[in-house]
Amino acid sequence: MTxxxxxxxxxxxxxxxxxxxxxxxxxxxxDDIWWNRILTEGEGVxxxxxxxxxxxIGYLPVNCxxxxxxxxxxxxxxxxxxxxxxxxxxxxxxxKCIGCRMCMAACPYTGVRSFNWEExxxxxxxxxxxxxxxxxxxxxVEKCTFCYHRVARGEEPECIGSCPGRARFWGDLDDPESxxxxxxxxxxxxxxxxxxxxxxxVYYLV
Numbered sequence: 001m002t003x004x005x006x007x008x009x010x011x012x013x014x015x016x017x018x019x020x021x022x023x024x025x026x027x028x029x030x031d032d033i034w035w036n037r038i039l040t041e042g043e044g045v046x047x048x049x050x051x052x053x054x055x056x057i058g059y060l061p062v063n064c065x066x067x068x069x070x071x072x073x074x075x076x077x078x079x080x081x082x083x084x085x086x087x088x089x090x091x092x093x094x095x096k097c098i099g100c101r102m103c104m105a106a107c108p109y110t111g112v113r114s115f116n117w118e119e120x121x122x123x124x125x126x127x128x129x130x131x132x133x134x135x136x137x138x139x140x141v142e143k144c145t146f147c148y149h150r151v152a153r154g155e156e157p158e159c160i161g162s163c164p165g166r167a168r169f170w171g172d173l174d175d176p177e178s179x180x181x182x183x184x185x186x187x188x189x190x191x192x193x194x195x196x197x198x199x200x201x202v203y204y205l206v
Contacts, residue, residue, distance in 0.1 A: 003068070003088035004146060005173040005201035006157070007180045007189075008061055012167035013038070015046065015059035022162035023063075026147060028129030030120035030136055035144040036063040036159060037111065061168075063159075064112045064144035065192060065200035066090045072103035072113075081141070088173075088201060089146045099139040108196045113143045173201060 015038050023029065023036040041058040042049040048057035070090050072081050080096035081103050083089070104113045120127070120136040127136070132149035136142060147157035156170045171178035176185075180203070183189075189203045 001086060001088075001174070002172045003174040003201065004151065004170070005066070005088070005180055005203065006146070006160075007169040007183045007203045007205060009167045009169075009205040010058065010060070011205065012165045013059045013061060014165050014167075015040065015057075016164060019061060019159035019163050019168065022158045023144070023147075025128050026130055026150075026158035027133050027145070028122075028127035028136065029142075030116065030127075031123055032121075033114045033116070033142070035112075035114075035142070036061065038062075060204070062109065062112060062192070063202070064090060064146075065109055065198065065202045066144075066146055068199035068201060069197060071106040071108065071196070071198055075102040075106040077102065084148075087146075087148070087151060089148055089151065091145060091148060092140075092142060094134055094137045094140045094142070097137075097140040099141070101141060103141055108193050108198065113141050115139075115141050 017038050020034060020036045020038060029035055039060040039062055040046055048055040050056060066089055070083055073083055078096050078098055080093045082091055084091050101115055107113055116138050119138045130149055150157060160168045160170045169180050171180035173181055175181055184203050187205045189205050191200045191203060
């Protein structure tokens with residue numbers, strides 16, 4: 001068994017949103033929905049915190065945390081969201097989803113899941129993305145899949161290679177020789193809301 005995870009170096013992230021755009025394009029994510037967001041530590045987008053001249057700016061990329069102990073899986077009444085036993089990736093089955101949004105209510109990470117209230121719409125009139133990406137559906141919940149279609153082919157998620165600052169890393173967290181495991185073992189890091197007991201598979205180097 002593999003436990004895939006992601007390491008994001010906050011010191012290298014420049015807030016360019018390339019990862020967010022690459023994710024949206026690769027997965028054919030509908031208009032008004034983002035699986036990957038870059039939050040700013042100030043009061044608005046690209047706004048620094050503090051008072052001039054003592055101010056600074058920092059970025060926090062946020063997507064589904066693909067938790068080892070996912071709260072969403074426990075509450076889904078139909079098994080539409082589940083943890084893949086071979087990869088550790090938390091997946092979503094649009095065909096099974098009944099739109100109850102229990103998973104959204106249970107997830108402690110605000111905004112990582114989205115609900116399609118209407119038929120998916122696209123600015124150019126049709127969906128882009130890899131042919132292996134499941135079609136998006138009305139009245140279903142969706143989220144980052146760690147680009148499962150790419151992982152199944154032995155590739156990395158699209159956001160990893162597209163990052164111009166080389167701030168994102170991918171690998172098996174259960175393999176002590178993997179790059180991500182070595183980073184977590186030797187660098188100062190943090191996880192989002194560790195007190196919730198979800199054990200996220202995304203680590204942030206600080």
